[in-house]
Amino acid sequence: MRDLMGLMGKAKEMQAKFQAMQEEIAQMEAEGQAGGGAVKVLLSGKFEMRKLAIDPSLFKEDDVEILEDLILAAHNDAKAKVEAIMQQKTQEMTAGLPIPPGMKLPF
Numbered sequence: 001m002r003d004l005m006g007l008m009g010k011a012k013e014m015q016a017k018f019q020a021m022q023e024e025i026a027q028m029e030a031e032g033q034a035g036g037g038a039v040k041v042l043l044s045g046k047f048e049m050r051k052l053a054i055d056p057s058l059f060k061e062d063d064v065e066i067l068e069d070l071i072l073a074a075h076n077d078a079k080a081k082v083e084a085i086m087q088q089k090t091q092e093m094t095a096g097l098p099i100p101p102g103m104k105l106p107f
Contacts, residue, residue, distance in 0.1 A: 032078025
């Protein structure tokens with residue numbers, strides 16, 4: 001019975017840590033770039049686009065498709081960075097816990 005109470009206490013503690021980590025991640029930002037920095041996107045930890053910067057030299061009528069591709073690439077770069085940070089923080093938090101490999105946590 002004592003082990004069960006200890007396990008429940010650890011579960012509550014871990015839940016509080018995960019909630020704090022989610023709040024921390026939501027506040028962080030990651031910048032993605034494309035075209036050698038000609039297009040930059042700033043995303044929050046919730047993948048919300050907070051800023052878009054485009055080098056004025058890209059504003060040519062015949063280059064619209066290139067600009068669209070660069071925006072998508074910069075967004076995807078920033079998203080990958082946010083995901084990497086989230087994965088790193090999750091691994092740090094769950095280090096030493098008996099969690100099966102490949103198990104995705106609820107975020």
